[in-house]
Amino acid sequence: MGVNAYAAHCTADDRNVAYPIHTHDIVDVRGDIRGTHISYRCRSCQHVFESYRETLAGVSCGSYPCPSCGERAELSPRVFVEFASQCFPYSDLGNLVDLTNEASRIAREWYRHPKIAAVLRHRGVDLGEPTERELLSFVSDGLLRERRRAKPGS
Amino acid sequence: MKPSILFFDVGNPGYLPVIRDVSSRGFDLILTEPRLIRALVGDGIAAASWDSFVRPETHVTVQREMTRISNDLADALSDPDAQTAFSGRFGSFLPHTGQAFFNHAMELIANEILIIESFETLIQATDLKLVVFGCDNNHVQRALVAAARQHGVPTLQMAHGIYYQRSADIAGETSRLYSDYIAVYGETPKQLYIALGNDADRVLVTGAPLWDSFYDPANRIEQDDARARLGLDPSRPVLMSFPSYNEGVHAHHAIESFRNIEVQESILHAVASMHPQPQLLVRPHPLENHNPDLRSNSDQALEDAYLDWARSFGVSDVRILRDQKIEAIRAADIAIVEEESTVIPELMILDTSMVVITPLPMTGPYTEEIGISVANDQNLASTLRDLLENPAHRAELRARYPESLPRLNHLNDGRASERMVEAIVKLASPQSDTRPTRNANTKLRALLAYRSDVDVDGGAAAVMKETAKALQALDIDVDLSFEMRPPTERYDILHAFNIWQPSTALEQLRYFQDQKKPIVWNPFYLHWCESHWANLAVRAIYDPQRSEGERKEYLIAFTNGSLIVNDTTKFHPNEAVPGFHEQLREMLEIVDHSCVTSTREIQELAKITNVPRIPFTVTPHGVDAAPFRSATPDLFHQKFGIENFLLCVAAVDARKNQIMLVEALKGTGIPLVLIGPCFEPDYLEFCTKHGENLHYLGRQPKEVVASALKAARAHALPSYAEGAALANLEAAVAECPMIVSNRSSEFEYFGSAPYYCDPTSPASIQAAAKVAYQHGRENPAELAALSARIESTYTWSHAAELTLKIYRRELEIR
Numbered sequence: 001m002g003v004n005a006y007a008a009h010c011t012a013d014d015r016n017v018a019y020p021i022h023t024h025d026i027v028d029v030r031g032d033i034r035g036t037h038i039s040y041r042c043r044s045c046q047h048v049f050e051s052y053r054e055t056l057a058g059v060s061c062g063s064y065p066c067p068s069c070g071e072r073a074e075l076s077p078r079v080f081v082e083f084a085s086q087c088f089p090y091s092d093l094g095n096l097v098d099l100t101n102e103a104s105r106i107a108r109e110w111y112r113h114p115k116i117a118a119v120l121r122h123r124g125v126d127l128g129e130p131t132e133r134e135l136l137s138f139v140s141d142g143l144l145r146e147r148r149r150a151k152p153g154s
Numbered sequence: 155m156k157p158s159i160l161f162f163d164v165g166n167p168g169y170l171p172v173i174r175d176v177s178s179r180g181f182d183l184i185l186t187e188p189r190l191i192r193a194l195v196g197d198g199i200a201a202a203s204w205d206s207f208v209r210p211e212t213h214v215t216v217q218r219e220m221t222r223i224s225n226d227l228a229d230a231l232s233d234p235d236a237q238t239a240f241s242g243r244f245g246s247f248l249p250h251t252g253q254a255f256f257n258h259a260m261e262l263i264a265n266e267i268l269i270i271e272s273f274e275t276l277i278q279a280t281d282l283k284l285v286v287f288g289c290d291n292n293h294v295q296r297a298l299v300a301a302a303r304q305h306g307v308p309t310l311q312m313a314h315g316i317y318y319q320r321s322a323d324i325a326g327e328t329s330r331l332y333s334d335y336i337a338v339y340g341e342t343p344k345q346l347y348i349a350l351g352n353d354a355d356r357v358l359v360t361g362a363p364l365w366d367s368f369y370d371p372a373n374r375i376e377q378d379d380a381r382a383r384l385g386l387d388p389s390r391p392v393l394m395s396f397p398s399y400n401e402g403v404h405a406h407h408a409i410e411s412f413r414n415i416e417v418q419e420s421i422l423h424a425v426a427s428m429h430p431q432p433q434l435l436v437r438p439h440p441l442e443n444h445n446p447d448l449r450s451n452s453d454q455a456l457e458d459a460y461l462d463w464a465r466s467f468g469v470s471d472v473r474i475l476r477d478q479k480i481e482a483i484r485a486a487d488i489a490i491v492e493e494e495s496t497v498i499p500e501l502m503i504l505d506t507s508m509v510v511i512t513p514l515p516m517t518g519p520y521t522e523e524i525g526i527s528v529a530n531d532q533n534l535a536s537t538l539r540d541l542l543e544n545p546a547h548r549a550e551l552r553a554r555y556p557e558s559l560p561r562l563n564h565l566n567d568g569r570a571s572e573r574m575v576e577a578i579v580k581l582a583s584p585q586s587d588t589r590p591t592r593n594a595n596t597k598l599r600a601l602l603a604y605r606s607d608v609d610v611d612g613g614a615a616a617v618m619k620e621t622a623k624a625l626q627a628l629d630i631d632v633d634l635s636f637e638m639r640p641p642t643e644r645y646d647i648l649h650a651f652n653i654w655q656p657s658t659a660l661e662q663l664r665y666f667q668d669q670k671k672p673i674v675w676n677p678f679y680l681h682w683c684e685s686h687w688a689n690l691a692v693r694a695i696y697d698p699q700r701s702e703g704e705r706k707e708y709l710i711a712f713t714n715g716s717l718i719v720n721d722t723t724k725f726h727p728n729e730a731v732p733g734f735h736e737q738l739r740e741m742l743e744i745v746d747h748s749c750v751t752s753t754r755e756i757q758e759l760a761k762i763t764n765v766p767r768i769p770f771t772v773t774p775h776g777v778d779a780a781p782f783r784s785a786t787p788d789l790f791h792q793k794f795g796i797e798n799f800l801l802c803v804a805a806v807d808a809r810k811n812q813i814m815l816v817e818a819l820k821g822t823g824i825p826l827v828l829i830g831p832c833f834e835p836d837y838l839e840f841c842t843k844h845g846e847n848l849h850y851l852g853r854q855p856k857e858v859v860a861s862a863l864k865a866a867r868a869h870a871l872p873s874y875a876e877g878a879a880l881a882n883l884e885a886a887v888a889e890c891p892m893i894v895s896n897r898s899s900e901f902e903y904f905g906s907a908p909y910y911c912d913p914t915s916p917a918s919i920q921a922a923a924k925v926a927y928q929h930g931r932e933n934p935a936e937l938a939a940l941s942a943r944i945e946s947t948y949t950w951s952h953a954a955e956l957t958l959k960i961y962r963r964e965l966e967i968r
Contacts, residue, residue, distance in 0.1 A: 034448060036400065052445075052448035054448075054449065054451050054456055055399060055400060055414075055442060055443065055456075056443075056457060056460040057395070057418055057436055057438050057460060058397050058400055058414025058417075058418065058439075058492075059415050059460060061456055061460050061463060062450065062451035062459050063450075063451065063455070065450065074459070076463065078415075084411070084412070085412070097322040099244065101323045102242050102243050102244055103325070104322070104323045105242060105323075106239070106242055110239040111239075112661055113230075113236050113239040114657030114658075114661070115230040115235070116227065116231070117657075117661065118226075119223055119226040119230050120227070120263070122219060122266070123270055123301065123304065124743075125266070125270055125297060125301055125304060126300065126664065127263045127266050127297065129296065129300075130262075130266055130292075130294070130295075130300065130326075131266075131326075132325040132326030133292065133293075133325060133327065134262060134293055135258065135259060135262070135325075136324065138251065138254060138255045139240075142248075142250065142252070142255060145250055145251060146244060146245045146246070146247050146251075147244055149250070
């Protein structure tokens with residue numbers, strides 16, 4: 001986490017002017033069922049913050065205020081693609097399909113393990129099965145990160 | 155009390171006509187969406203809010219349950235075996251992402267419990283007949299489907315699109331129906347659902363109620379009028395774009411996310427290259443950025459950013475339209491659709507030309523034959539130009555729409571809402587049979603299901619195979635499966651086999667329960683309480699490290715029942731695996747009818763589970779008598795040269811109790827022949843090490859077993875627990891004297907014919923063995939009479955007839 005050193009000498013008007021985000025301002029991209037969340041390092045105060053990636057017509061746009069110093073950073077679609085390509089380093093759709101299939105298998109199977117299944121029940125309802133679709137993004141994200149750790153740069 | 159219908163997560167005001175009509179048909183309404191409730195109340199229609207059933211005390215229950223679940227789950231996950239559930243070809247994600255995963259899973263589960271508890275309150279307070287969903291693919295909606303199923307309340311999902319198969323397998327995707335029924339737009343989507351393995355009876359064809367207004371003549375606006383209403387320049391062409399959006403990013407959605415941007419870039423490049431430059435209308439997906447809690451930008455700020463970006467391509471005349479959909483479509487010369495979208499039939503109904511932009515061949519229901527043009531990123535501009543310059547070609551393509559529309563939107567008549575109301579009323583009417591029906595003239599179709607985690611050549615599997623053959627002889631359409639979750643759509647009856655292994659057996663039964671078909675069950679419950687203790691005891695007694703003195707001491711204690719092993723005693727209701735009896739109780743609650751091998755079996759099952767009412771039928775096993783009746787001792791003698799021996803045909807293991815037979819025969823001089831597989835090598839070693847004159851021959855073909863039974867002086871099977879051991883039946887038809895245990899169903903099958911023994915007492919076994927060995931064959935007429943009775947009574951065709959009666963009864967009950 002950074003230290004807020006900027007707010008002391010910025011003005012309200014300064015904060016209304018957004019600067020364009022570069023890929024080196026982005027720290028991480030994380031996905032869940034609600035959408036994409038991007039972690040930025042504020043160029044002014046170095047504070048790292050996460051924001052939901054808003055889109056229009058599926059295209060990343062909008063600007064994001066640093067919660068620490070108020071500086072607004074504007075995200076362009078191409079910068080997002082450039083950085084996200086590093087996080088999802090699969091140039092081939094087949095590879096991503098393969099990874100998604102494996103993540104789907106785990107999302108469907110984890111709660112069926114007898115020891116876990118015995119716990120996840122309420123009034124006769126299996127509480128694991130309804131979560132499949134929403135937990136898939138976590139599994140998929142986790143597998144990707146594991147793969148990146150195992151093979152940096154892959 | 156009036157019957158009620160719950161509309162859960164039905165939020166589109168376009169469904170109000172359906173909901174109003176349902177109310178007018180005599181149903182009370184419960185809804186989740188405040189906007190719709192307000193609209194109904196404004197019309198003078200009473201509508202209760204789902205929130206009124208979410209009581210403050212429910213949150214306390216949720217909290218309590220979550221404490222239990224998180225503690226129990228933490229315990230479960232400390233087991234390395236449970237951790238393997240999170241591993242696969244790409245490694246395990248537990249070390250680094252596991253905490254985030256479980257935090258989120260706990261959030262979802264808390265929501266589910268809240269829904270289930272609130273539903274309980276609703277069920278108590280109303281006469282609920284049906285739950286209707288706008289969508290059923292999130293955890294809350296799915297928990298509600300399951301809770302409704304527990305109460306026998308049917309569920310219906312109103313389709314919100316035409317599903318087609320994705321390139322990746324997305325867990326929890328709507329390709330497999332979750333609610334009991336789905337109301338789809340037309341015959342084409344119905345066939346797609348069936349092709350994906352769903353039961354045709356669960357797919358109702360209504361058409362899309364939200365498209366009914368498209369058929370209103372007032373909405374057939376002329377192009378010039380539509381352009382005037384939108385303030386567009388009538389002299390320049392109008393293109394309309396229907397972009398997709400990113401619901402959430404996991405690996406597969408990342409590709410879609412990149413793709414959305416590429417498509418928009420292609421469209422902007424194409425528009426920038428055209429002269430005169432067309433006016434571009436963009437209609438964002440209504441669900442894009444729909445979560446207000448996550449928003450940093452206003453709609454206006456996003457639109458401004460998008461327009462800035464479009465201008466960077468040289469495209470300045472862009473209008474973003476969130477409303478006036480019909481006007482925009484009618485104003486457009488051509489609509490651009492991103493890949494396969496439900497917008498396509500909407501455009502067809504409103505008679506608008508379209509280009510679908512996709513890098514891949516169209517695989518779904520939409521093809522160029524039905525009148526759409528297909529382009530990729532490279533030729534989009536030229537395709538648009540060609541179409542704009544050639545109105546006659548556009549008209550020729552649109553002329554194809556009427557032919558395919560009736561299958562995409564049922565009957566293409568704008569009356570889908572009426573059909574939806576009829577479907578809802580029918581499903582919710584008490585007199586209505588909402589269950590799928592079968593044609594009386596078709597063959598009864600049964601799936602006999604086992605699993606591959608057990609001995610697929612063992613006794614239970616043999617019973618399944620023989621029952622299947624005999625059912626086929628009765629003209630029943632039978633399939634066998636060893637899959638854990640086999641497809642079930644084509645079957646009337648699901649017939650599951652074997653309690654063992656309990657965890658997988660229960661998992662399979664839960665899956666069958668979700669299929670909503672009658673479940674018949676052969677449990678093969680063997681009352682393992684004593685056997686479990688004996689199994690541990692034998693390992694303690696015959697531990698190679700044990701001194702001979704200790705062994706004798708332990709054996710005496712074993713025989714008199716005073717041996718305590720690992721806190722387990724002979725007379726306690728020991729569980730074969732922890733939680734076994736609770737699992738049994740759940741199994742009994744799931745199945746509709748149990749097929750047991752003896753009255754003894756059902757008595758023990760009822761006793762151990764404390765479940766007093768179990769629909770059951772005794773379906774005794776059959777025996778393939780001919781090879782055993784006609785065999786001679788010669789084959790066995792030639793092959794092994796052993797004579798005057800006692801035979802035991804069984805898998806060599808602690809339950810079959812060969813070791814006490816070995817103990818019993820010590821000092822008698824009687825040779826013992828063991829035939830059968832062995833899955834417990836240490837146990838076999840105990841037998842061979844302590845046995846005198848012991849011959850272990852492994853698994854042998856049926857003709858050798860038959861010959862051995864003819865050659866033996868007697869057959870001995872002093873088991874702790876048996877169903878109806880096939881080996882005993884075969885011994886009986888082979889006219890071989892029998893030594894059997896006094897523990898299980900032997901009395902019911904064989905009456906007073908065998909020599910009975912106490913399996914825990916070597917002395918008792920020895921006494922029975924000696925008599926049988928010396929005198930067993932002295933009265934061949936008695937042996938022949940028993941053989942004839944067993945052969946005529948216990949046949950597979952008799953077992954199949956009884957089983958078929960059960961099938962018919964269960965189908966009639968439904």
